[in-house]
Amino acid sequence: MAIFILYKTILVLLVFLISLGVAAYSTYAERKVAAFMQDRIGPDRAGPFGILQPMADGLKMFMKEEIIPTVSNKFLFILGPSLAMLTALMTGVVVPWGGNINIGDYSFPLQIADINIGILYVFGVVSFGVYGIMIGGWASNNKYSMLGALRASSQMISYEIAMGLALVALIMKTGSLSLGEIVRQQDGTMWNVVYQPLGFLIFLICAFAETNRAPFDLPECETELVGGYHTEYSSMKLGFYLFAEYINIFISSAIISSLYFGGYNIPFQNHLPIDGNVLSILQFAFFFGKIIFFIFFFMWVRWTIPRFRYDQLMNLGWKILIPLAIFNILATGVLMYALGKV
Amino acid sequence: MQLTNRKKVVVKKEMSLVEQLYLPAIANGMTITFRHLFKKPATVRYPEVKREISGTYRGQHVLKRDENGAERCTACGLCAVACPAEAITMDAAERRKGDEHLYREEKYAAVYEINMLRCIFCGLCEEACPKEAIFLTDRIVPVSGNRKDMVYGKDKLVEDVNHPIDLSERQTPEVVEFKKDKTKYHNQTWKDRGNLLNENKHH
Numbered sequence: 001m002a003i004f005i006l007y008k009t010i011l012v013l014l015v016f017l018i019s020l021g022v023a024a025y026s027t028y029a030e031r032k033v034a035a036f037m038q039d040r041i042g043p044d045r046a047g048p049f050g051i052l053q054p055m056a057d058g059l060k061m062f063m064k065e066e067i068i069p070t071v072s073n074k075f076l077f078i079l080g081p082s083l084a085m086l087t088a089l090m091t092g093v094v095v096p097w098g099g100n101i102n103i104g105d106y107s108f109p110l111q112i113a114d115i116n117i118g119i120l121y122v123f124g125v126v127s128f129g130v131y132g133i134m135i136g137g138w139a140s141n142n143k144y145s146m147l148g149a150l151r152a153s154s155q156m157i158s159y160e161i162a163m164g165l166a167l168v169a170l171i172m173k174t175g176s177l178s179l180g181e182i183v184r185q186q187d188g189t190m191w192n193v194v195y196q197p198l199g200f201l202i203f204l205i206c207a208f209a210e211t212n213r214a215p216f217d218l219p220e221c222e223t224e225l226v227g228g229y230h231t232e233y234s235s236m237k238l239g240f241y242l243f244a245e246y247i248n249i250f251i252s253s254a255i256i257s258s259l260y261f262g263g264y265n266i267p268f269q270n271h272l273p274i275d276g277n278v279l280s281i282l283q284f285a286f287f288f289g290k291i292i293f294f295i296f297f298f299m300w301v302r303w304t305i306p307r308f309r310y311d312q313l314m315n316l317g318w319k320i321l322i323p324l325a326i327f328n329i330l331a332t333g334v335l336m337y338a339l340g341k342v
Numbered sequence: 343m344q345l346t347n348r349k350k351v352v353v354k355k356e357m358s359l360v361e362q363l364y365l366p367a368i369a370n371g372m373t374i375t376f377r378h379l380f381k382k383p384a385t386v387r388y389p390e391v392k393r394e395i396s397g398t399y400r401g402q403h404v405l406k407r408d409e410n411g412a413e414r415c416t417a418c419g420l421c422a423v424a425c426p427a428e429a430i431t432m433d434a435a436e437r438r439k440g441d442e443h444l445y446r447e448e449k450y451a452a453v454y455e456i457n458m459l460r461c462i463f464c465g466l467c468e469e470a471c472p473k474e475a476i477f478l479t480d481r482i483v484p485v486s487g488n489r490k491d492m493v494y495g496k497d498k499l500v501e502d503v504n505h506p507i508d509l510s511e512r513q514t515p516e517v518v519e520f521k522k523d524k525t526k527y528h529n530q531t532w533k534d535r536g537n538l539l540n541e542n543k544h545h
Contacts, residue, residue: 037375041385304375305368 023246024054061239080136081240087129088247098284118179137229148228152219163206165325183263214302253294400478414475417451424470429460
């Protein structure tokens with residue numbers, strides 16, 4: 001029992017640190033990817049190739065003057081970014097990062113908690129993230145922030161519906177809500193994306209909207225609402241909001257990979273001449289490759305497509321994605337019935 | 343008149359179903375941005391690499407000295423008159439006895455200032471100068487966080503006696519040819535003048 005608690009503590013810490021590290025270097029990667037796509041060089045002053053840039057940025061964020069408006073609700077003003085950060089970090093616990101690692105008589109799964117309602121937990125926590133934005137915008141006592149927060153939360157709530165509906169079809173296929181179980185089912189090359197291409201597309205689009213990434217980055221709106229929900233935020237509190245976005249990208253990449261792209265499964269892994277702990281570590285690396293690809297994909301889309309107008313965003317969410325997701329559920333049901341899988 | 347072959351006639355037609363999906367267009371855009379990942383950056387890494395500038399680049403001004411090290415400028419003020427940005431100001435003074443090695447003629451510029459924030463580097467001062475005293479060089483004016491520092495006085499403008507600034511790059515063949523015309527007073531050096539005087543004596 002003591003070993004179990006120690007192991008889980010270490011794993012939680014590791015996932016926490018990895019999330020922070022990946023998020024920090026996502027900011028650097030974002031700038032580099034943007035630069036390369038625009039035929040520039042990007043940050044290259046701090047350290048070789050600028051790899052110390054996230055440290056410099058972090059230091060700058062901490063050293064900057066922190067301003068809390070006197071008319072704001074101070075408690076909620078601080079709670080906003082904390083909630084955004086907390087909810088972003090909480091989702092990492094149900095992601096299966098790899099197979100089991102066996103040491104002696106003990107078997108350590110590379111997943112913090114394989115709860116049987118894994119996806120529901122993710123959705124619960126993600127929808128909680130809306131509070132971070134809403135509270136932040138409201139506590140600023142600034143009507144631009146308030147409007148920005150309203151826009152952001154209505155966007156996130158709208159897209160969560162389509163996202164949930166897209167997942168319903170997937171869950172009909174897998175028959176389980178546990179992320180560990182869903183990943184285990186995708187052994188081999190027939191990943192869920194093969195069975196659920198439309199569902200994957202809807203899920204991907206909604207993931208962009210949920211993480212407030214371009215082309216759905218309407219919560220940040222320099223032109224219309226000064227700066228959006230975080231207009232009044234400065235220093236590391238603004239940093240937390242921006243940082244939470246990058247953690248969200250990391251976690252959504254992990255969840256997209258586990259739900260639709262086989263998670264830590266390597267194709268033909270059962271035919272590989274290795275097994276046990278080495279295979280687990282390889283699986284972890286392979287999973288990370290998929291995550292990094294999706295993080296790159298997020299950036300790729302961001303630097304390609306312009307931002308939506310707000311009514312277009314709402315039209316897409318309510319009039320196109322939700323009917324499509326419902327159609328997907330129906331089609332999946334009919335197909336499963338026709339193939340006698342019910 | 344057709345300037346390019348990229349002209350597209352705008353037609354306001356209903357989009358087809360494939361166009362309404364937007365996904366092919368997005369995929370197309372993404373291949374374009376992806377291709378740019380492998381293109382050579384257009385950036386010049388400035389402090390380490392300096393961009394090649396044209397031979398006739400007009401940068402920071404210099405007040406030239408003549409071959410004896412005396413300042414050529416006689417504070418006639420033609421450069422200030424020619425300056426469209428009114429960046430040049432000067433105070434003239436009379437040369438004292440014993441200062442002949444410092445100033446070429448009886449009048450000289452006691453104060454000569456160019457406001458680099460106003461200057462548009464048009465080169466009209468250089469063209470207006472009858473004494474071949476002011477030139478624009480290939481040097482880039484360094485930036486400053488202070489407006490006062492951007493008013494360049496004689497300390498920054500007059501060339502160092504020991505390190506004259508080479509302007510041969512900036513001279514067009516026509517100018518070089520014109521300068522050989524020693525009958526023009528301002529093209530004469532002290533040596534030329536001595537030679538001319540001697541020639542006149544002989545005649």
